[in-house]
């Protein structure tokens with residue numbers, strides 16, 4: 001009989017457990033999607049912070065693996081792709097936790113991170129092995145400006161130009177865009193493609209995009225790289241504009257126009273932009289995700305007014321159309337993702353009193369209703385939630401004209417003064433004229449709270465519910 005030492009026995013046992021662990025180790029590729037300033041970076045930062053600091057302080061009550069005492073620890077581990085920047089968690093958290101805390105800076109490029117989350121499985125076979133399993137969570141952060149390039153993938157140059165023309169010729173864009181529209185309409189499409197002219201037109205169009213976004217608070221800003229060019233700054237691929245006079249071009253002439261002509265060159269650059277910049281980006285980074293969270297800031301547009309809100313609604317439907325998860329959807333055809341869980345989140349819910357959270361979710365549901373209807377037949381689980389990745393206010397009650405009112409309290413971002421206010425009623429449905437006339441909603445930007453207890457993770461609203469929905473079933 002062969003002699004087996006105690007040491008070898010232990011090794012053999014560990015090897016067997018290793019195999020089991022390898023079988024049950026899982027990986028989730030989470031897509032965090034949202035327009036610019038919707039709260040992606042704050043969300044990712046807080047999610048990491050909750051997981052790596054989870055120490056039973058009771059912040060993740062609705063995350064079963066924590067609640068059941070099976071959560072062991074989470075840590076950042078080397079990411080999958082070495083050629084992509086690492087998500088700058090350290091700077092983001094330093095800014096949030098310093099005295100006079102700051103929000104993370106707007107994102108200018110792509111970055112990635114991988115978390116290894118260790119837990120004890122409760123499955124009946126595995127519980128006999130007093131061992132741990134690991135869930136690897138991969139997340140990518142990128143500038144929200146680039147998201148609206150996705151719908152362009154489905155359009156020809158003519159279609160995109162027409163869609164943009166309609167937008168430019170309407171309020172609120174028209175007032176500022178009319179000089180540009182007239183200039184473009186006077187161009188001879190068959191004149192020779194002059195590099196300087198193209199550059200100048202693209203600059204003028206880019207200035208308009210900045211104005212639409214920063215002053216009017218609009219969401220449909222295309223192409224996204226025009227306002228956030230990264231390493232493509234000054235490259236000819238970003239020097240094109242929508243042509244605004246297709247009604248006056250003969251179809252054959254247009255089809256046969258060569259790149260020597262203005263219209264031919266505009267079309268060529270549009271196509272190059274789509275293929276080389278947009279398709280490449282989505283192919284490389286969004287290829288295989290299996291869970292998705294779509295973040296939407298409904299409150300800032302509600303504060304800006306009817307035009308801003310209507311534009312958000314349009315932007316969401318453009319995006320959701322291209323993400324269409326059904327068999328025929330553009331995104332499915334292009335990237336064949338295998339999403340089985342999709343969460344919609346209304347961010348920055350700490351800007352309203354808790355009694356309004358229900359309305360905020362209902363408003364979000366209305367915004368995504370057409371998409372949700374279509375998705376219902378798929379094997380896709382969906383949920384909508386109102387969250388605050390980093391809760392900057394406290395909810396309470398105050399007396400006003402003899403009545404008790406719900407209020408929020410926080411430090412204003414602009415002057416760092418403490419403020420107590422009732423920000424108003426969030427409409428449960430897409431607001432009508434009556435709502436806009438009264439315009440009862442007040443959105444004040446708050447600074448993140450000063451940290452009082454260094455051991456506590458960042459304060460949040462409902463991140464535990466998000467974790468449970470997106471990861472709970474993988475950690476049983």
Ligand SMILES: Nc1nc2c(ncn2[C@@H]2O[C@H](COP(=O)(O)OP(=O)(O)OP(=O)(O)O)[C@@H](O)[C@H]2O)c(=O)[nH]1
Nearest residue numbers: 036037038039040041042103107143144388389390
């Ligand atoms: N009060 C509050 N404000 C938030 C929260 N999350 C984000 N914000 C605010 O929204 C701003 C934008 O948040 P980011 O996380 O940078 O948004 P983003 O989607 O990453 O934006 P881009 O990188 O520009 O695409 C922040 O600077 C904060 O002012 C939150 O949970 N609560």
Ligand SMILES: [Mg+2]
Nearest residue numbers: 040041106107
């Ligand atoms: Mg960001």
